[in-house]
Amino acid sequence: MRKISKIKKGAKVAILSPSFAAPGKWPAVYEFGLKRLRENFGLIPVEFPATKKIGASKEERSKDLINAFENKNISAIITSLGGNDQVTYIKNLPKEPFIKNPKAFFGYSDNTHFMNFLWLCGIPSYYGGAVLTQFAMNGDMDEFTMRYLKYALFESGEKELKVSEVFNDVGLDWGDKNLLDKKRMYEKNDGWFWDGNNDAKGISWGGCVESIDEILRHGIKMPTLEQFEQCILFMETSEEIPSSDYVFRVYRALGERGILERVKGILIGRPKAWEFNKQQSLEERKAYRAKQREITLDVIRRYNKTAPVIQNMDFGHTDPQICLPYGKSVRINSSAKKIFAEF
16 A cells, blocks of 8 residues: 655645535535634645535546546545445546545545545545534534544554544434534443454455445455455445345355455444434434344354454444544454554
8 A cells, every 4th residue: 555645734635525515505514614624623625616516427526536636735635425326437537646646535435435446546545534524513523533533634653443432323404504513412332342352453445334235236346355365344334224134235245255254354333323314212223233233243253253343433424433544554452452553
């Protein structure tokens, strides 16, 4: 993997919408997030032509990605949000603009597709830190989230991944500007669920379960089986709140492809269990997470008996969030129950 230069305060960062142009639908939330980028991180956000353009074509979004990487005045790229259609065009991107101009890229969810593309180009990225979700968090940004974003943006070296004391996955209406200053409801975190006694070290690869499902079903290029032998796999589910049966089938597909048996370890983010179209009670959310943990471990162990599996980690679609290095070294110390990542 290429070494990516860290940025400094005062640097210009591109704000892109490689999937859905969420800033065009929720401009107040978007501006709130940009304000945090300036005030909390000392960065200068630079908007590109398709950032707020709802319905922007694949060509327009491709052009923004290429131009942001080629622009010598841009130090890093931060996405506005996710979406659901990157699988239709990322595969057609030329590699040269990115290989010649490697930069830190921040995104998650549907951005799994572009981050897999970067991984195959030898360019690491960061799974987390979208403008409308983490930077525009209602009330205040989570200190836990800010810590890992600052590691990713400004610092180098190995950092320990910690467990947050509380978490949130219940949203507030982005259409109501009055809610931007209202703090969300948090609940006590159950901590990590650890299975396996072996230590492991490898290069991180993974992303959103639903996006990886798309990669598998459409035959999109991904790491080879030989490369997976050196990988730490990480996975998490989205706001679609997929059924445990669906999650089982995606992991089974990874198993049948020969991937699960080869990876050195598996990290799994805490499943989001509430969305506006699926407003589950506290007990329903707990039951949903428990069922997904159970079925995920069951299918993994059918293919890999020894790799450490750590679930309920703080990355993905719940907050606070670890901005997880994608394509960098991750080290799992099972005896001490500690995990470290190279930032």
